[in-house]
C-alpha cells in the first residue's frame with residue numbers, strides 16, 4: 001500500500017520539554033487513522049506538526065511522497081478542522097466556504113462547483129445564506145468541515161471536531177464523518193480522547209501516552225489483544241477487570257492463581273512460554289464472563305454486589321475471589337444484590353500481562 005503521510009523520527013520540544021521524541025508513523029493512502037490518548041499526551045502537537053502549524057525540532061514529514069517538513073501549511077495539501085469552528089461571524093456560510101478559495105485565486109465557476117458539492121455532501125445547501133450565529137453547533141461544525149472539503153485536499157486533519165457538541169449531535173456527526181470518508185476515500189487523521197469515536201471511525205488507532213505510540217492496530221486487535229496494560233485499561237468501558245496474581249502449574253498445564261483461586265489458562269494464546277512463578281495480571285473484559293448459563297469446564301463462585309441496569313445491557317459488580325469484578329450481561333437478566341452466581345471465563349478472549357513490564361504475554 002502506498003504511504004500518504006509518513007513521519008520519520010519526529011521530535012518536538014517546547015523549550016526544554018520534549019513532547020514528541022523520535023516518533024515514527026506511516027499512514028496509508030485513504031486510511032482513517034485515529035490518534036487516541038488522554039489530555040496532554042501530545043495528540044494535537046503531532047497533528048499540528050503534520051499541518052505545519054508547529055516547527056519540528058527534528059525529523060521529517062512526507063505527504064504523498066513529498067518532504068513537507070519546512071513547507072507552509074497552505075502548500076501541504078491538507079485541510080484542517082478544529083474543535084472550535086472558528087467561522088467568520090460576519091460572513092454567510094457560503095462566504096465562509098469560498099473565502100479561502102478566493103484568496104488562493106481559484107476561479108469563480110470552480111468555487112461554485114466545489115461549494116455545491118461540499119454542501120450537498122454535508123447537507124447544508126439550505127444554510128448557505130445564513131450567518132454562523134443562526135446555526136446550531138452541529139451545523140457550524142458541518143460548515144467547518146465544509147471549509148476543509150472545498151479545498152480539495154489529499155489529507156484531512158481533524159482535532160477533536162465533535163467535542164463541543166452534545167452527546168446526540170456527536171453521535172450523529174460521527175456517522176456523517178464516517179460516511180464522508182467512505183464517499184471521498186481521502187486520508188484522514190483524526191484526534192480524539194473519546195474511545196468510542198476511535199473504535200467506530202478508525203481503520204487503525206494509534207494509542208498515545210506521554211508522546212509515545214503505545215499500539216498501532218485496527219480497532220478489533222486493539223480491543224482484543226492490547227499490547228500492554230495501559231492500552232488494555234484505556235479502551236473499554238467499564239474497564240477490563242485486572243486480577244493480580246501469579247502463574248502456576250495445574251494438571252501439568254499453565255494456570256493463573258490469585259487469592260487461593262486457580263484459573264485454567266486453556267485457550268489462551270500466549271506470545272511466550274508461561275513459566276510458573278511469574279507475577280502477572282489477568283485481564284478479563286466485562287462481556288467475556290459467562291454467568292449461570294453456557295458455563296465452561298471450570299466454574300467459579302461469585303456474589304452480586306451491585307446491579308446497574310443500562311437498558312440493552314445489565315452491568316453487574318460482583319465479589320469474586322476477594323476481587324470486585326464487573327460483568328456485562330443481557331439487559332433482560334436481572335439479579336438482586338447478594339445473589340450467588342456461577343461464572344466461567346473465556347480465556348481465548350482474556351489478556352495476560354507481566355506485572356512488572358506490563359507487556360502482554
Ligand SMILES: Nc1ncnc2c1ncn2[C@@H]1O[C@H](COP(=O)(O)OP(=O)(O)OP(=O)(O)O)[C@@H](O)[C@H]1O
Nearest residue numbers: 014017019037038039040041042043044045046193
Ligand atoms: N505552546 C506550548 N508551550 C509549552 N508546552 C506546550 C505547548 N503546547 C502544548 N504543550 C504541552 O505539550 C503537551 C502535549 O500537548 P497537546 O496539546 O499535544 O496535548 P493533547 O494530547 O492534544 O491534549 P488534549 O486532549 O488536552 O487536547 C502538554 O503537556 C502541553 O502542556
Ligand SMILES: [Mg+2]
Nearest residue numbers: 043044045159
Ligand atoms: Mg489536543
